[in-house]
Amino acid sequence: MNTVVVGAGSWGTAFARLLADRGHDVTLAARDSEQVSAIGETGRNPRYLTNVDLKGIRPATIADAPFGNAELVVAAVPSRVFGSVVPNLPGDAPILSLTKGLDPETGERLSTLVRDRPVAVLSGPNMAEEIAAGLPTAAVIASENVPLAERLQAEINSLAFRVYVNTDLVGVELCAAAKNVIGLSAGGVDGLGLGDNAKAALITRGLAEMARLGEAAGGDQDTFAGLAGMGDLIVTCWHPSGRNRRAGELIARGMSPDEAAAEIGQTVEGLTTAPVLRDLSHRLGVELPITEGVCTVLSGMPLSDLLASLMGRRPTEE
16 A cells, blocks of 8 residues: 555554555655654664664655545544544545543544545554554554444554454543543552552553443453553553653652653653543543542642542442
8 A cells, every 4th residue: 555654653664664564555654754754765664763763664744644645544643633633634545543641622533534535543552662662562543434444444453463353443542542541540550669559450450441431431451451452551550661651650750741841852642631530431421530530639738648548538339
């Protein structure tokens, strides 16, 4: 396929390499012309995954990318700019979104912002550096357009990157958004040194929280036990370099959210998504105590006070 990957961060870089290794014709499109020039001159991304060989992948600015010839456009941009960038891209090729979050302006799922062309979403336990290194993983491609999802499955699946089709677009997108917020809280557990029992309990209750929200929004419960739910949640909460887990750890150790994001130097989706997810839960009438707690910490509550409030909640049935 002629493919344009929009967004030259870690995930966009890794996915461009994955597509090229599957024999596809790939353009990696970035906003910054200096970054584009450096990729063209060195065959390396100067900012993200700098050891990944990008030779054979054409760099371009978003303004100059060949969207008119594209058979697929892959969106790997932060959720905060998805709505201003992706719906306005030229051409009519299907969109495959790699972005894990909600639209902060409207609170909507990101796929709903793409109204004039087919759209699919890829999600799962997909740490970019491991994929770039060729380590094995699996993912789901979700779409209401089943032929599109099946076509993309055939074009992307490999021995190192196993792809499943899922028709639950609502559930997959909400899993992708909510797991980052739980990842922040898991990092808080690490930062406070509370141990693996506490972390495992938090992740388990976080999964239940995600599933409640998904069911209320019309998602399929099975999705939350699968790769987009449990799978992505586990790696987000435990991987040492996971951005959301790391941000939560830094905040627990005394940094502000802005300082933690600056220290990490890449997009921390959970910081954007947490208040949007909380507001969605209010609209749906669903209780999300961990998400609510994350929002209070981001607003200045000491993490120790949050821990006391969560542990002091009235005991209930599981």
